[in-house]
Amino acid sequence: MGVVSAEAIRQFQALMEEVDEEPLKTTFQNVHQGYLTDTCMRFLRAREGNVSKAHKMLVDCLKWRVQNEIDDILAKPIIPTDLYRSIRDSQLLGLSGYSREGLPVFAVGAGLSTFDKASVHYYVQSHIQINEYRDRVILPAATKKYGKHISKCIKILDMNGLKLSALSQIKMLTIIFSIDDLNYPEKTITYYIVNVPYIFSTCWKVVKPLLQERTKRKIQVLSGCGQDDLLKIMDYSSLPHFCREESSGSSQHSNSSANNCFSLDHPFHQQLYNYIKQQSLNYERAKPMKQGSVHVDLPEVMTEESQIVKTLESELQKFGKDNELANSVNGLKINDH
Structure with a gap:
């Protein structure tokens, strides 16, 4: 749903004015950061303009934030540094630059992320933490720099x-996507998908019809590394390393760590990690810090994502069986000669 009516926004804001108990009120202020209408529009779009559903979604989000102390999560570093480095090497995600309109460009190494160096809670x-840093630091800085309110980003996958081994990562990705959909809705304006292998093309044909129309409109599958198309909206310096033709095409490895945003x-x-360390020092002055990962309540209800995951698992398994059969047939042919 693209357009949200002024009446729906008015009704939604009136309902949210009734949320006056602490600490829901405080965390709501941290969510909207003075841009109340923009926040209401995001949640309304996520629920197809239905005011009561959007209201429930936002209140549930606020309760989730309070119960899991999300407002303080940027004061809880993942330590030691070697553990965090392992997470960065297996959860490929980073900021590569900005579009010409000032939208932050986040790169995601969906194909090479393994999520196998730490527990699910660390990931x-x-x-x-990256979501919160984006919303509290990156987006406000972009708003100030470009002289207009910037509340969304671009993602390049x-x-x-x-x-086929990605089958084991799908459930982890589903948890992450569900957290984003339920608590950070409509923060990504476009998903660009690049370096597409045959296995993705096969699955995409099956998964695409399952997506809601508002989700379909956001996704663009680009040819090759996507460089030609992406240069229409951003400068070369903002391209992720895997979108640069001279790169090896690998998400994980680059000639220079300064170019590899993962x-x-x-x-x-470096800026994110130093920011969290500084916040933790301020936090510790108020109360002692617990060691270990932060245990966040994971989504129990997954609607669109659950259907997509089941379909993906089925397609990947079928793809694997077809490949095994083809390899067996090829082996028989070779032996016949």
């Missing part, structure tokens, strides 16, 4: 390296 903690050595992750 969820890391993802939420690299499918290079996607294999690396802990990249300026974005």
Whole structure:
């Protein structure tokens, strides 16, 4: 749903004015940061303009934030540094630059992320911290720099390296996507998918019809590394390394850590990690810090995502069986000669 009526926004804001108990009121202020209408529009779009559903969604989000202390999550570093480096090497996500309109460009190594170096709670903690850093630091800084309110980002998903083994990662990705859909709705304006292997093309034909129309409109599958199309909306310096033709095409490895926005050595992750360390020092003065991962309540209800995951699992398994059969037939032919 693209357009939200002024009446729906008015009704939604009136309902939210009734939320006056602490700490829901405080966390709501941290969510909208003075842009109340924009926040209401995001949640309304996520619920197809239905005011009561959008209201329930936002209140549930606020309760989730309070119960899991999301307002304080940027004061809870993942330590030691070697553990965080392992997470960055297996959860490929980073900020590569900005579009010409000032939208932050986040790169996601969907094909080569393995999520196998830490517990699920560390990966969820890391993802939420990047979300919160985006909303509290990156987007306000972009708003100030470009002189207009910027509340959304662009994501570029690299499918290079996607294999049948991705089946084991789908549930982890589903948890992350569900957290985003339920608590950070409509924060991404467009998803660009690049370096698409045959296995993705096969699955995409089956999954695409399952997506809601508002989701379909956001997704663009680009040819090759996507460089030609992406240069229409951003400068070369903002392209992720895997969208540069001279790169090896790998999400994970680059000639320079300064160019690889997934690396802990990249300026974005250095700034993020230093910010969290500084916040933790301020936080510790108020109350002692617990060691270990932050355990965030994971989504129990997954609607669109659950259907997509089941379909993906089925298609990947079928794809694997077809490949095994083809390999067996080829082996028989070779032996016949």
